[in-house]
Amino acid sequence: MSTSADIVSDIREFNRFYTNILGLLDQHILDSGYSLTEARVLFEISKTKRCFANTLVNQLGIDRSYMSRMILKFERNGLITKTVSETDTRVSYIQLTDKGWQDFNDLNEKSNEQIKKLIEPLSDEACIQVHNAMNTIKRNLFITADSISIRPFTANDIDYVISRHKALYRLERNLSSAAFSNYIDEGFRDFVQNFDKEKDCMFILEYNENPAGSVAIRHANEKTAQLRYFFLEPEMRGWGAGHKLIDMALEFCREKEYRHVFLWTISAQKVARHLYKSKGFEITQTHENNEWGEVVLEERWDLDL
Missing domain, CATH: 1.10.10.10 (Winged helix-like DNA-binding domain superfamily/Winged helix DNA-binding domain)
Structure with missing residues (x-):
């Protein structure tokens, strides 16, 4: 031009x-x-x-x-x-x-x-305009198709996924208790030890060949899967990377003929919740948790495929 x-x-x-x-x-x-x-x-x-x-x-x-x-x-x-x-x-x-x-x-x-x-x-409307404008600049000037890729996880990604989950929840949601740290460690250890490549998957988002996010599918039973370990690095938010990761995870579920997918999140994850809703997930359960360093409302979201 x-x-x-x-x-x-x-x-x-x-x-x-x-x-x-x-x-x-x-x-x-x-x-x-x-x-x-x-x-x-x-x-x-x-x-x-x-x-x-x-x-x-x-x-x-x-x-x-x-x-x-x-x-x-x-x-x-x-x-x-x-x-x-x-x-x-x-x-x-x-x-x-x-x-x-x-x-x-x-x-x-x-x-x-x-x-x-x-x-x-700023008003709420002006704040949203500024946020959208910043994402537009980032999307058009700094993030290109060549700089983004999504690949299956390897053993080398384990430390990254665990540490970034803990760090982001600590920094953004103040979840810093030993109970929360153990929850992440034990859950991921169980995921890795019982990983079945025919039933489970994990995808790693990369930006300029560096890990920048993840999503996983874990089998619950023959017809039901759980979506887990979804997160994006802050610099990757707002341009559609989250949609790509979730779409790949749900496509895996359809290929494996799962009939139902569920996930757990907390009410404070407003952006992620909006994304889940856009894919058809609905809230089916809630309960309060005061063991993770901050009182949070846990939510279960379900989707029939």
């Missing part, structure tokens, strides 16, 4: 405007004592149970020596632990400590509060 000079000028003006907003938000992070890069690295470490420094270097485009100094600083301050890999003693994987999680959660909460204050003056 022929791009007009006015469009180019408007985009540049928007960039200057948005850069000023980001500067205000970033200053809020700097007030915490962490640099913007350090906060970003902590975020990436939080995304997986076993994070490697080389992975961080490649994903974030940070100089290797600078990354080494940051990792050393985090280790000295008790934010991370390093454990030698069982398969390659030359490398170590990195995990957040309890203190690291606390600092990361504090950073995340401060950032959330800053965004809330930014949009607080």
Whole structure:
């Protein structure tokens, strides 16, 4: 297409405007004592149970020596632990400590509060317009068909799915109790140990060859399946990736001649609930759960195929 000079000028003006907003938000992070890069690295470490420094270097485009100094600083301050890999003693994987999680959660909460204050003056309609506009920009400028893929899971994905489930529910829904952590661990262990490729499946969403979400189907009996472990990384929400994952899971159910599918979620998962409803699921049961760190309303959703 022929791009007009006015469009180019408007985009540049928007960039200057948005850069000023980001500067205000970033200053809020700097007030915490962490640099913007350090906060970003902590975020990436939080995304997986076993994070490697080389992975961080490649994903974030940070100089290797600078990354080494940051990792050393985090280790000295008790934010991370390093454990030698069982398969390659030359490398170590990195995990957040309890203190690291606390600092990361504090950073995340401060950032959330800053965004809330930014949009607080907006009406509900204006807030939705801003949200939709941001998704439009992301969908048209940054996410391309070539950068997205969906594949079956492998053993290497297990730590990712478990750790991201825990991290996202901790950050977004404050579900941080030992009971919730055990619920995730035991459920996924059971899924893997009893996995039957003729009856079960799990798909991993990838963005630029990095895992960015998942969905699974677990057989309950010969005619009934359970949809589990559905989530998207925050940056992947709003452009249709969730629809693709759910559609693939339901298509698997139809291929295996399941007659019924159900899932469990919580009422706070409003976006996911909207997606389930759009696919024909309906709420059939609810009950309150106060064991996961926050009182939640659990919901069972069912769909006849």
